[in-house]
Amino acid sequence: MNIFKKKTSPKDALRTSKREMAVATRGIEREIASLQLEEKKLVAEIKKTAKTGNEAATRILARQLVRLRQQITNLQGSRAQVRGVATHTQALYASTSISTGMKGATKAMVAMNKQMAPAKQAKVIREFQKQSAQMDMTIEMMSEAIDETLDKDEAEEETEELTNQINA
DSSP: OOTTSOOOOHHHHHHHHHHHHHHHHHHHHHHHHHHHHHHHHHHHHHHHHHHHTOHHHHHHHHHHHHHHHHHHHHHHHHHHHHHHHHHHHHHHHHHHHHHHHHHHHHHHHHHHHHHHOHHHHHHHHHHHHHHHHHHHHHHHHHHHHHHHHHHHHHHHHHHHHHHHHHHO
16 A cells, blocks of 8 residues: 555546446457357357268367357356446446535535524614614604694695685
8 A cells, every 4th residue: 555645536536447447348348259259150160060960079069159158148247247337436426426516515504604693683683673663763753744844834825825815
C-alpha cells in the first residue's frame, strides 16, 4: 500500500472501472469468436469423418464439440456477469453523485436556517404587525381630523351662502 498515492475520486474510479470492464468484455468476446470459429471447423471435420465411416473418431469429435459449446456458453455467462458488474458500478456512482448533491443542499439549508432563525423572524413579524396597526390608527385619526376641519369650513361656507341668499 502506497501512503503517498493520491486518493482517487469516484469519477476517476468509475472511469478506470469502466475501462477495465470494457477490456475484459472485449477479451471474452474475442475468445467467444475464436471458439465459434473453432466450432465451425469442428462441425466440418465431424461431417468429413462421418462420410469416411470412422465412427470412433466421429464420437470423439462430437464430444469435443459438446465441450466446446459448453465453453462458449460459460464465456457468454461470464460476459453477462462482467456487464452486470459494470452496470452496478455505474449505478453506485450515480448514488454517490446524488448523495453528494444532497449533502450540499443540506449544508445550504442549515446555513439558511441559521440566518433565518425562525423565532427571531416571528418576533420581527409581530413587531411589524404592531407598528403597522399603529400606523393605520394614526392615518385614520389624521384623516378624520382633516375631514372634520374641511367639513366645518364647508358648513360655514354653506351657512354664509344661505344667509346671503336670504338677505338678498
